[in-house]
Amino acid sequence: xxxxxxxxxxxxxxxxxxxxxxxxxxxxxxxxxELFPSDGLTGKxxxxxxxxxxxxxxxxxxxxxxxSGLEGGTALVCGGAHPNExxxxxxxxxxxxxxxxACGRVIIIPRLNNSAFTCSDPMEGFPAxxxxxxxxxxxxxxxxxRVTNPLDQWPDPLVFSQYPSNQxxxxxxxxxxxxxxxxxxxxxxxxxxxxxxVQLIEKEKVNIAFxxxxxxxxxxxxNVIVYHENYEDIAMSAILGxxxxxxxxxxxxxxxxxxxxSHREWGDYTNAIPFLMETSNPSMGRLRGRxxxxxxxxxxxxxxxQAKETGALRIAYREDTGEPMxxxxxxxxxxxxxxxxxxxxxYPDMQIVIENLPDYEMIMEKGVGEFLNN
Amino acid sequence: MxxxxxxxxxxxxxxxxxxxxxxxxKWRNQLAMAMVLLVFILRxxxxx
Numbered sequence: 331x332x333x334x335x336x337x338x339x340x341x342x343x344x345x346x347x348x349x350x351x352x353x354x355x356x357x358x359x360x361x362x363x364e365l366f367p368s369d370g371l372t373g374k375x376x377x378x379x380x381x382x383x384x385x386x387x388x389x390x391x392x393x394x395x396x397x398s399g400l401e402g403g404t405a406l407v408c409g410g411a412h413p414n415e416x417x418x419x420x421x422x423x424x425x426x427x428x429x430x431x432a433c434g435r436v437i438i439i440p441r442l443n444n445s446a447f448t449c450s451d452p453m454e455g456f457p458a459x460x461x462x463x464x465x466x467x468x469x470x471x472x473x474x475x476r477v478t479n480p481l482d483q484w485p486d487p488l489v490f491s492q493y494p495s496n497q498x499x500x501x502x503x504x505x506x507x508x509x510x511x512x513x514x515x516x517x518x519x520x521x522x523x524x525x526x527x528v529q530l531i532e533k534e535k536v537n538i539a540f541x542x543x544x545x546x547x548x549x550x551x552x553n554v555i556v557y558h559e560n561y562e563d564i565a566m567s568a569i570l571g572x573x574x575x576x577x578x579x580x581x582x583x584x585x586x587x588x589x590x591x592s593h594r595e596w597g598d599y600t601n602a603i604p605f606l607m608e609t610s611n612p613s614m615g616r617l618r619g620r621x622x623x624x625x626x627x628x629x630x631x632x633x634x635x636q637a638k639e640t641g642a643l644r645i646a647y648r649e650d651t652g653e654p655m656x657x658x659x660x661x662x663x664x665x666x667x668x669x670x671x672x673x674x675x676x677y678p679d680m681q682i683v684i685e686n687l688p689d690y691e692m693i694m695e696k697g698v699g700e701f702l703n704n
Numbered sequence: 705m706x707x708x709x710x711x712x713x714x715x716x717x718x719x720x721x722x723x724x725x726x727x728x729x730k731w732r733n734q735l736a737m738a739m740v741l742l743v744f745i746l747r748x749x750x751x752x
Contacts, residue, residue, distance in 0.1 A: 337731035345738040352742070353751045481750055485710055 359448045359458070360388070363471055365423060365440065366703035368686070370430035372397040377439070380533055381526035383515055388482045389523040391444035393530065394426055395437055402434025403537035403680035405670060406530070406602065410441040411508050411592070413474025414451055415544035416460065416626050417609055417658035420471065420698060422542060424659060425666070425687060427703045434682035437534060442541075443507045443523060445482045447474035455621045456613070462627075462655075464699035473626065477505035483519045493517060495589035508541070511595035531600045537680055538673045539602040541592040542662050546615035547634055547653070552646040554580045555665060556606040558597030565605065568665070568672035577664055577690060579607075603673065607665045609658040610646040629653035659698050660690035711748070718744040 367374075373395035378385035380393075409422030422440040429436060441447055450456050450473065461468045480486075483505055490504040491497070493514055503509045505520050513524030531539060545552045557565035562583070569579050584593040584604075596604035612618055613625040617633045625631060630652030638645045647653060667687060674681050688701050718741065725737040746752035 337734055338726065341731065341734050341738045345742055349742050349745060352746060353749075356746070356752050481752075485706060 359472065362441065362444070362447065363469070365392075365426060367394055367426050368428050368430060368703070370396050370686070371426075377523070377526045377530065380529040381515065381522065383522045384519070384526050387519060387522075388445040388448055388479060389443070389519050389526075391439060391441045393437060393439050395435065396429055396431040397435045398431040398433050398683070400433045403673070403677060403682045404435040404437065404534055405673075405682050405684075406437045406439070406534070406536045406539040407542070407666060408439045408442045408527070408540060408592075409542045410439075410447065410474075411443055411541055412476045412506075412543060413441070413443065413447045413472065414454075414456060414476050414614065415611060416471070416473055416613075417544050417611065417655055417662060418542040420462070420655065421659045421662035421666075423471075424663060424693075424698060424701045428686050428688065428701055429684060430686045432683040432685055434680070435534075436682065436684060437530070437536070439527075442527070443478060443520070445478045445519065445523075446476065446505075446507075447472050449475045449479040449481070451475045451477075457621070457623045457626065460623045460626050462699045462702060463697070464702045464704055466704050469699070469702055469704055477502065478507070478520045478523075480505070492590045493521060497587075497589045499590075506590075508543075508592055509590035511590055511592055512599040528596070528599060531596060531602045536600070536602045537677065538670065538682070539592070539596055539600075539604045540666055540669070541596075541604065541606045542666075543606060543608045544611035544614065544658065545608045547610045547612055547645045547647040548615055548617060548637070548643055550644070551582060552608050552610045553578065553661075554582045554608050555669070556582045556584055556593045556608070558584050558593055558604050559586070560597060561603045561605075564603060564669065564672045564676055567675060568668040571668045571671065572664060575664065575668075575690065577661060579661075579665065605665075605669055607662055609661050610653045611658065612647065612653055627655045629655065629658070655698055656694050660688075660693035663687055663693070664690045714744060714748055718748060 375393050378390045384390050410419040426438050486501040488501045490499045510520045510524035512528045513521040593604045593606040612629050612631045619633050634647040635649050638647050728734045
């Protein structure tokens with residue numbers, strides 16, 4: 331009897347201690363890392379300033395404004411729609427911490443789905459964070475989930491019916507912001523975040539908008555620029571420019587019958603010219619081996635090397651160097667710069683002139699950390 | 705509404721497991737129940 335009570339007490343104490351440690355660890359995920367915007371920053375607001383329906387939720391996020399004071403166009407750059415795509419978030423952080431705008435305005439949202447930064451994908455074995463060495467030390471960044479935290483939106487339906495198209499998708503996709511556009515004011519949290527973004531695009535009269543992503547090396551939509559069919563000329567001109575700089579991007583038209591995605595709905599529901607870019611991230615792929623920080627940052631995996639060498643699959647993977655973070659961030663920033671240059675050719679009255687961003691070679695040579703402030 | 709129903713179900717199941725945990729005489733079974741309770745309580749408290 332005494333032994334039974336003793337085991338109950340010991341197990342209760344041990345479990346409570348584990349619970350407290352786990353609670354502290356999970357609680358830390360809700361504290362976003364500090365960002366250090368460049369001198370060019372002119373304002374910072376919250377996404378809830380564009381739609382009250384997300385104020386006080388984990389979906390609310392910082393919106394950084396860079397206004398040149400000169401009349402011109404407005405660009406919106408969004409990272410972190412899927413926080414498990416590390417180069418998406420990090421590319422916008424590098425832009426945020428270096429950007430100066432000489433004409434027009436640039437709006438940057440590094441954590442588009444802030445709620446998804448507060449958890450990680452179950453059964454994937456992703457590291458919770460990764461460190462980037464910088465000039466003055468090391469900075470730690472969260473590696474989040476593809477979808478909104480289930481604490482903020484739960485349970486998922488068995489089948490997700492996309493609004494307003496009624497397209498049927500897997501229930502899991504109900505928490506994917508890149509299936510939720512244009513969103514709705516009385517929808518679930520993900521739909522309300524999507525609605526807030528659309529409100530921002532309309533209220534700020536955004537002319538060109540970027541949604542930065544990463545994908546598995548083996549999926550067909552990788553190393554691409556996805557464009558809305560109305561703006562093919564701008565995309566092709568930019569891809570040509572990037573090709574001349576030695577960076578290959580495949581052009582992909584946004585499918586007309588695949589709804590909820592930024593490159594489809596931003597183009598259909600707003601006046602913005604949307605582009606979505608993807609880089610190849612081996613840490614997200616099904617063929618990957620050990621999923622650790624090294625794979626997230628260096629993107630080198632023997633499994634992908636072997637798979638590429640068999641020739642059985644079309645895999646976006648460089649056998650010799652892998653797909654390191656420098657390469658992925660460099661591609662994204664080069665893509666944004668070239669698409670804005672291309673936009674300027676077609677809209678000379680609504681110019682956007684951006685400066686002080688590192689180019690692909692600089693990032694490859696010096697590393698991402700060289701362009702982070704702290 | 706579905707969210708509240710799920711929460712109520714979770715609270716009920718947690719209560720049942722706690723009762724069984726206290727009644728259980730084998731420490732190995734208690735340990736297994738404690739691991740289940742850990743996850744349930746963290747979810748009930750909106751931590752995990």
